[in-house]
Amino acid sequence: MKIFDAAWPLNHTPSAEELSAAAAKACGVKPGKIVRCDIVRRSLDARGQLLYRYQIRAMVEGDAPAKAYEFHYKNVTSAKPVIIIGGGPAGMFAALRLLERGLKPVILERGKDVHSRKKDIAAISVRGQVCADSNYCYGEGGAGTFSDGKLFTRSSKRGDIYEVLHQMVNFGAQPQILIDARPHIGSDVLPKMVESIRECITSHGGEYHFNSKVIDLKPLGGDGPRWEAVCEGGLTFKADNVILASGHSASDIYSLFDAKGWQLEPKDFALGVRVEHPQSLINNIQYHGRWQPGMPPAEYYLAEQIDGRGVFSFCMCPGGILVPSSTESDGIVLNGMSNSLRNGPRANAGIVVQVSLADVPDYDRFGTFALLEFQRQVEKTMFSYSNSLKAPAQRxxxxxxxxxxxxxxxxxxxxxxxxxxxxxxxxxxxxxxxxRAFPLFDRKMKGFYTNEALVLACESRTSSPIRIPRDATTLQHASLPGLYPCGEGAGYAGGIVSSALDGIAVANAISD
Ligand SMILES: Cc1cc2nc3c(=O)[nH]c(=O)nc-3n(C[C@H](O)[C@H](O)[C@H](O)COP(=O)(O)OP(=O)(O)OC[C@H]3O[C@@H](n4cnc5c(N)ncnc54)[C@H](O)[C@@H]3O)c2cc1C
Structure with missing residues (x-):
């Protein structure tokens, strides 16, 4: 097997014959000896002539086959249950792995199914009403369901990213996410994918319980199951193992831990603003004035050190829109989402500054919760300015x-x-x-610093300001056997793919 690079002009998709001929040349064999040829990566190169650069995997007669991604889910109707708190990427991908291993996932999700959730999401923008348990962060699929669905991650050490991408394709995501250098799905496709995952889980005997907010977790003594999860309304579930994948906005879970005297740690995070430019301006800058229909809208990543602190762009959404993603009705939190075509007229990105405990001495009295309280206060300040979800903005x-x-x-x-x-x-x-950072960004992207761009506040939920510590090997809570803090809320992931990978890692730890 050989991986080699090749390039073709932007508007030319290489045929099977062209791929085979390139493979034969790269492998030094006759074209007839190439038994298989796959594009494994594609990226646009706009530095000179507009090209797509490809990474191609060629198999010559006699080569061992490439890794096949096949998933065999078992019927787990009567199997041992594992409670999963939270149906976001971490919870869903943990559940899928448990199905493969013959354990029964029981997902407890405070929000609604994705279809009902859409109505609550619409009400946020139309009526300024944030439903406490059904919003951009809470509900089926978690925080990533109504998003840009960017799948780019640097966390390759956490597990096999392609395993997650292949599963997503099986559940309805576009196959090109398997080869695009910066893959994304889009909010028109994500809800359907999330629904298909649920159908797979329930049709194999797993359980989904919506409107099931966990308000208490009790370690049990005796010979029976080790844990009991209590939901609002009184419903209870018991199991030996609990995966806690409640996301970074579930501050009530951190309060529950605090009330029980269970260990938590403060964690640095980042806070700042969203900036919004005309997409055409970003295209002009990034493609040097050569953008043409058919080309993807341009993205950017920017970073500077200012006074020894990182200031960087975060979660850039080309052709996307800005959405109110607070989980409370008296706070403003901005985030971005887009559809699969990313064909909106504007580009937005978070531009954020790293924040650590030393920056917020006024919040010392909140102890472990200092950064969380600081985050909350900034969100409330933005809301108070207009006493509504209207975001404070400035050119x-x-x-x-x-x-x-x-x-x-x-x-x-x-x-x-x-x-x-x-x-x-x-x-x-x-x-x-x-x-100080905006004019410096202009040195890297001439035209970025302009009054055509809007700065809106605030972008505050970049990651969790609290970590739930766990053992690096067993992945269980440092002092609570059978409890597995998981995903972004526990402080072990950031983004859809890394949270999914963490879910898989935790499910492996439970079932190995
Ligand atoms: C608008 C938006 C756009 C985003 N865009 C991207 C993007 O393009 N790419 C990317 O990689 N990331 C993006 N993110 C971030 C990404 O969604 C998260 O990193 C990811 O979803 C975290 O996964 P998770 O499973 O750990 O937690 P979450 O997705 O937050 O899921 C946690 C789930 O737990 C549930 N829950 C919370 N408390 C309880 C409780 N007490 N009982 C029961 N259930 C509970 C919640 O309702 C939620 O469904 C975006 C986020 C938002 C809000």
Whole structure:
């Protein structure tokens, strides 16, 4: 087997014959000796002539076959249960692995099924109402269901990313996510994929319980199951093992741990703003004025060190929209989502500053919860400015010069915007670094620093500000056997794919 690189012009898809001929040349054999040829990676190169660069895997007669991704789910109707708290990527992929291993996943999800959830999501933008248990973060599929569905991750050490991508394709994601260098799914496809995963789990005997918020977890003595999960309303579930995959917004779970005296740790996170540019402007910058229909909308990643602290772009959404993704009705949290074509007229990204305990001495009295309280306070400050979900916003150059914007350009933010002095609303150590970073970003992307761009606040849920410690080998909570903190909320993942990988790792730890 040989992996080799090749390139073809943007508007030319290589035929099977062309791939075989290139493979034969790369392997030094006659084309007839090539038994199989697969594109494993594709990326757009806009530096010179517009090209797609391919990584191709060629198999010559006699080669061992490449790894096949096949998933065999068992019927687990009568098998031993494992409680999974949270039906996000970590919970869903843990459940799928448990099915393969012959254990019965019992998913307890505080939110609604994806179909019912859509109505609550619409109400957030239309009526400014945030349903406490059904919103952009809570509900079937977790925080990633109504998102850009970016699947790019650097966490290759956590497990086999391709295993997750292959499962996603089996459940309805576009096959090109298997080869795109920066794959994404989109909010028009994600809900269907999430539903198919649920159908697979329930048709094999696993259980899904929606509207089932876990409000207590009890370690049990005796010879029976080790754990009991109590849901709001009184329903209880028992099992030897519990996977806690409740995501980074479930502060009530952290409070539950605190009330029980179970170990938690503060964790650094990042906070800042979302910026929104016309997509055409980003295309012009990134493609040097050569963007043409058929080319993907351009992305960017930017980072600077300002006063010894990272200021970086986060979760960039080309052709996407900004959405209100708070889980509380008195806070503003911005995030981005897009459809599979990413064909909206605007580009948005979080631009955030690293935050650690040392930055928030005023919150010392909250102990482990200091960063969480700080995060919450910033979200509330943004809400208080308009007493609504309308996001405080300022033009980018005005923001850097400390000048209130007289008029604002149109924004995709679905709950509306209001002109505001963001430098006064954001914590000073954040706003000062952002003001210095934007002009520096312009050196890397000429045209990025412009008053055509909007700065909106705030982007605060980049990752969990608290970690639930677990043993590095067993993956169980440091002092609670049978309890497996998992995914983003526990502080062991960030993003859809890494959370899914963590779910698989925890399910492996339970079933090995
Ligand atoms: C709008 C938006 C866009 C995003 N875009 C991307 C992107 O493009 N790419 C990317 O990689 N990441 C993106 N993310 C982040 C990504 O969604 C998360 O990193 C990922 O979903 C974390 O997975 P998880 O399973 O650990 O937690 P979550 O997805 O947060 O799932 C946790 C689940 O637990 C449930 N839950 C919480 N508390 C309880 C309880 N007490 N009882 C029962 N259930 C409970 C919640 O309802 C939720 O469904 C986005 C997030 C948002 C909000």
């Amino acid at each position: 980018m150059v005005d923001f850097c010069r400390g000048k209130q914007s007289a008029g604002l350009p149109a924004s995709s933010y679905t709950a509306g915007i209001t002109a505001a002095p963001l430098t006064e609303l954001l914590p000073q150590f954040v706003s000062e670094r952002l003001r």
